[in-house]
Amino acid sequence: MGRELLFFTKENFIAFRMQKKEEGVEIISITDYLQNFDKISEIDDDTQIVDITSIASINELQYNAERVFPLFNQNTLFIADKKTEEILSYNLRYCFEEFRDLVVPTHIDSPISIEKIMLKTAPNHKKIVDLDSSQLKDFLLSFFNHIYGQEKFKSDLSDLINSFRIFNKLGEHKILSLFLMGESGVGKTEVARAIHKCLGGKKKLAKINFGNYSSDNALNSLIGSPRGYIGSEEGEIFIRVKNSDTGLILIDEFEKANYMLFNYFLDVLENGKIVSSQAEEIDLNGFIIIFTSNISKDDFEKNISPELRSRIDYKCLFTPLYNEDKLKFLEFRVNDVIEKIKEQFGAELSQEIIQEIIDKVDVSKYSNMRDLNKMIKDTFVKYLITNGLYNSH
Numbered sequence: 001m002g003r004e005l006l007f008f009t010k011e012n013f014i015a016f017r018m019q020k021k022e023e024g025v026e027i028i029s030i031t032d033y034l035q036n037f038d039k040i041s042e043i044d045d046d047t048q049i050v051d052i053t054s055i056a057s058i059n060e061l062q063y064n065a066e067r068v069f070p071l072f073n074q075n076t077l078f079i080a081d082k083k084t085e086e087i088l089s090y091n092l093r094y095c096f097e098e099f100r101d102l103v104v105p106t107h108i109d110s111p112i113s114i115e116k117i118m119l120k121t122a123p124n125h126k127k128i129v130d131l132d133s134s135q136l137k138d139f140l141l142s143f144f145n146h147i148y149g150q151e152k153f154k155s156d157l158s159d160l161i162n163s164f165r166i167f168n169k170l171g172e173h174k175i176l177s178l179f180l181m182g183e184s185g186v187g188k189t190e191v192a193r194a195i196h197k198c199l200g201g202k203k204k205l206a207k208i209n210f211g212n213y214s215s216d217n218a219l220n221s222l223i224g225s226p227r228g229y230i231g232s233e234e235g236e237i238f239i240r241v242k243n244s245d246t247g248l249i250l251i252d253e254f255e256k257a258n259y260m261l262f263n264y265f266l267d268v269l270e271n272g273k274i275v276s277s278q279a280e281e282i283d284l285n286g287f288i289i290i291f292t293s294n295i296s297k298d299d300f301e302k303n304i305s306p307e308l309r310s311r312i313d314y315k316c317l318f319t320p321l322y323n324e325d326k327l328k329f330l331e332f333r334v335n336d337v338i339e340k341i342k343e344q345f346g347a348e349l350s351q352e353i354i355q356e357i358i359d360k361v362d363v364s365k366y367s368n369m370r371d372l373n374k375m376i377k378d379t380f381v382k383y384l385i386t387n388g389l390y391n392s393h
């Protein structure tokens with residue numbers, strides 16, 4: 001069979017690229033190879049498809065094309081933008097035997113059409129870019145009260161948000177992306193919970209935990225499987241975003257992701273939208289995406305691809321809390337629990353008792369706030385039982 005060139009439209013290109021990505025096949029541009037013919041032999045036609053759109057704009061197209069195409073492996077698949085059809089099908093008439101439109105294979109029963117690509121903005125999501133200045137002030141204040149310690153992050157966050165709000169309006173910054181690193185239990189996930197709450201989120205925060213993903217099927221789990229495949233049709237990220245009411249996505253344990261997911265997020269940050277395997281889109285303009293990870297700064301460089309790293313607006317290493325911040329957390333938690341005890345048991349605890357409980361907990365022993373929290377709970381239970389306020393039988 002002779003060579004053929006397939007023309008794609010902008011719409012079916014997105015779906016095609018997604019599908020190929022899931023099959024482990026990437027689409028590469030011919031541009032690099034036009035500058036270095038030797039590299040052509042490195043192309044793997046099992047995992048790479050060559051997009052030759054850019055060749056349409058070179059000089060002496062027919063002459064150059066007839067020199068370059070014989071160098072490609074006979075099985076290489078070539079595609080090009082439909083807009084170049086006229087010029088390519090004429091000038092490359094000796095390079096290709098056939099010129100056809102690209103049909104996205106698993107969508108044969110329902111070809112992707114423009115109508116299918118619904119660009120849904122997320123109008124019901126409260127976003128940081130939509131707050132007026134007094135709302136923003138309140139937001140920052142309540143956020144700062146919510147998170148203990150992490151002073152560097154807190155002071156950087158106001159600057160980041162201010163800049164994001166301006167450049168988002170100018171159409172230059174679609175998504176604010178933050179990468180939070182650091183040990184367990186220092187407030188990384190809590191930052192996302194706090195932002196969600198402070199934006200006025202009543203529904204569930206849109207959270208994806210890559211710790212729960214098996215690497216084999218991760219992209220399918222995230223963005224759904226193509227029509228005709230067995231498994232969930234809708235990806236988790238779509239379900240989560242649709243069920244949330246704030247412009248925030250939390251990606252927890254991001255280090256557990258694989259290169260396909262890294263590539264996917266690279267696309268998301270570049271284009272400001274999520275695209276499902278069925279080419280459904282949700283516009284994330286104005287959203288914040290928080291990635292969290294327990295890796296160290298060194299591992300961050302090792303594990304996350306440079307392209308993605310450079311796409312992330314801000315990275316921060318969360319440090320263990322200082323004792324004075326832990327004490328604040330302790331006081332807050334104790335008072336919180338006391339409120340609840342009052343509601344549940346009708347027991348009013350005196351200020352002295354509160355102080356007694358606080359004194360019992362040695363905050364310097366804990367660097368993970370989850371452990372500290374557990375200690376606070378245990379101390380309460382003991383106190384309630386020994387003082388006959390609660391009968392465990």
Ligand SMILES: Nc1ncnc2c1ncn2[C@@H]1O[C@H](COP(=O)(O)OP(=O)(O)O)[C@@H](O)[C@H]1O
Nearest residue numbers: 146147148183184185186187188189190369370
């Ligand atoms: N800096 C912090 N400010 C307020 N609460 C915190 C902070 N760090 C930890 N916590 C508390 O500890 C719990 C665990 O913190 P989390 O943010 O989930 O940890 P991780 O850093 O592992 O994501 C949270 O539910 C929260 O109550």
Ligand SMILES: [Mg+2]
Nearest residue numbers: 188189252292
């Ligand atoms: Mg966490």
